[in-house]
Structure formats: C-alpha cells, structure tokens
Amino acid sequence: MNFASDNIMGASPPVLQALVRAxxxxxxxxxxxxxxxxxxxxFCELxxxxxxxxxVPTGTGANALALAAIVPPFGLAISHREAHVIDDECGAPEFYMHGAKMAGLEGVGAKIAPSTxxxxxxxxPNHVKQMPPRGLSISQATECGLVYTPAEVAALAGIAHRSGMKLHMDGARFANALVRLGCTxxxxxWKSGVDVLSFGATKNGCLAAEAILAFDGQAAETLAYRRKRGGHLLSKGRLIAAQLEGYFADDHWLANARHANAMATRLAEGLTAxxxxxxxxxxxxxxxFPILPRALDAKLKAAxxxxxxxxxxxxxxxxxxRSDEVLVRLVTAFCTTEAQVDGFLRAAREAARAEAAE
Ligand SMILES: Cc1ncc(COP(=O)(O)O)c(C=O)c1O
Known part of the structure; x- marks a missing residue:
C-alpha cells in the first residue's frame, strides 16, 4: 500500500533487459x-x-541546465510558485543560471493561467535596475496532477515569446500527460511553442534517464558545455541511452503511462465513493489528491x-x-497492480466502516 511516489519503483523489465544488452x-x-x-x-523521429x-541522469539536472540555457545571469525565470523547479530542487536552477532569480506565480492546480x-x-518595472523576464517554465503534468492542453501551452508560449522569454517544459511526467491528451x-x-523540454523517463520505467531536448538552436549551442561543466555528462553515456532504447521499444513508454494513469483513475473512483x-x-x-477525513487518514496510516x-x-x-480533514497525494506507477489499488481501497472501506461504527 505504498503510493508515496512513482520514483519509489525500480525499472521496468524491458529497460533492464536493454541495459544488460548494452x-x-x-x-x-x-x-x-x-x-x-x-x-x-x-527523439528526432518521435x-x-x-x-x-x-x-542526463536526473530531472533536477535537466531542469536546471535547460533553464540556464535560456535565462542569462541577469534574467528572471518564471514558474508556478509550487513548481518543482522553484520548490524542490534546492535552488539548482538559480545555481546553474549563475545569478538569475526565479519568480513564482499563483494558479489553481499548479497551472499558470495566461491572465496571471x-x-x-x-x-x-521596465528599468535597467530590474531583472528582465527571459524564461517561463511550466510542468507537464503539474505538481497537482493536471495537464496543459496544447492550446493552453500555445497561449502561454505566445505571451512568453512576445515578452522576450523562452518557454521551458518540465516533462517529468511527459508520457502520462501525453497519453491523457492523446496528442503527439x-x-x-514545439508545435505549441515549447523551446526546451526536460523529457522525463525515470518515473515511468527507467532507472535514471532524462533528456534535455532543445528545439531552439540558441539554447542548443551551450548545452553540451553546460552539461559537462555541471557534472551531468556520464562517461558511460550508453547506460542512459540503453534505458531509453528499452523504454521506447514497442511503445513500452506509452503503455506504462496508460497503465499508471488507469490505476490512478481506479484509485480515485474507489476513494470518492x-x-x-x-x-x-x-x-x-x-x-x-483526495481530501480525507483525518480519522480515515489515521486509520489508513495505521493499516x-x-x-x-x-x-x-x-x-x-x-x-x-477543514481542520478535521487532510489533503494528501497518492501516486501510481507503471508497475502498480490492480490488486494493490484494490487492497488499498479495501483498507479504506474498512477504515471508513470502523469510523462510522465508533
Ligand atoms: C515535476 C517534477 N519535475 C522534476 C522532477 C525530477 O526530479 P529528480 O531530480 O528527483 O529526478 C520531479 C521528481 O519528483 C518532479 O515531480
């Protein structure tokens, strides 16, 4: 009954087999x-x-290097205020941007609205004393599990580009968002205006494999040096490539994401009943992200x-x-089984029954 995250899981068998071959x-x-x-x-074909x-081997490395490639040391990088890049990376983006600052915007479900x-x-203020905005970073899916449609991405990209910014997408859960949207x-x-993408694969079946994809030529120019200088270029680079070979073969990555999403839906349907x-x-x-009665939460933890x-x-x-409730996050993964979800739901139903009887 462990739904702490998708990165608590190991790698999926096709990824491991590809590693052994490599x-x-x-x-x-x-x-x-x-x-x-x-x-x-x-990647070019896809x-x-x-x-x-x-x-690169980590999502933090991908995000920090990607942002550094589009935001100069005197620039401002904008994200949602709860984005991983601003909240969960120990300042790595600012560190790699060599002085640039991050600004966090509000938004329901950790999504940035164009009007915001x-x-x-x-x-x-448009003054030499102020840091000019140069990068916008959005998470796909967001930290609240929502996805931006291509039209929503395009609306943000339009504003960003008109204001002299480039658009970065943190795709730690890229595949989960992609299969949800059913788009390419x-x-x-890039068709919606993304300039640089952190393509995540670790959470969805790899051991440690992420890729920075630069659609923008200028960003691409410096990334090779930034990656080496920042210590993110593996000498045995084949080990990341091999994981991705296993990940992409026979659309394994899409099947993994569809499965994880379906398990989340099953969990949500059971819980909201x-x-x-x-x-x-x-x-x-x-x-x-269910809001649970505190008593139910305590019983589930105890179980x-x-x-x-x-x-x-x-x-x-x-x-x-409310004070007698708690908001929690449950994450499903490529290898979460129906039995695991149903076991958790059984425990939740028992806990709810016991609570009603008390
Ligand atoms: C939205 C988001 N971005 C990026 C990452 C990648 O982080 P890490 O450096 O742990 O691979 C994560 C992982 O939790 C995440 O949730």
Missing part, C-alpha cells in the same frame, strides 16, 4: 557511442523535428498505507480543507 563490449565514452546516436535520432538531445502571467509581466509529442511541445472523501483536483495523469500530505496553496476558489 553492457557488452567496449564503446566510445561521453555519448559518442552508437546507442546514444540512435536515441538522438529516435518529435518530428531536428532536435538537439542531451541525456500577463498581469505579472505588466507589473514588472510534437503537438504538446467513500463518505466524506472528495478530490482536490481532477485526476488527469497518474496522481490522485500500513504510505502516501504524503500535500500543499493547499493551489486549491480551486471556494475549496478549503
């Missing part, structure tokens, strides 16, 4: 190997675009369930969590 024999180091070359080509690809971005930009990788990114349980945000990817409490900062207007 282990054989000598190959050139630092990404000059044929496996890395093949993955670079694969995204229907010539794209510069930089493989516009009024924030309109309120910025191209539609969700219980008295006093409602969702803080719709389930659009592989995360469920061995593992999940995290969550922030109330991005609730819908008019929604609030």
């Amino acid at each position: 282990n054989e024999g000598p190959l050139p180091a630092y990404g000059a190997d044929p496996l890395t070359r093949a993955i670079e080509r694969r 995204f229907e675009h010539e794209v510069a690809v930089f493989l 971005l516009e009024s924030f930009l309109a309120g910025l 990788p191209a539609e969700m990114t 219980l008295p006093g349980v409602r969702l803080a945000w719709a389930v659009e990817a592989n995360e469920v 061995g369930a593992v999940y995290h409490p969550w922030s109330e900062l991005s609730l819908r207007d008019g929604e609030r969590v």
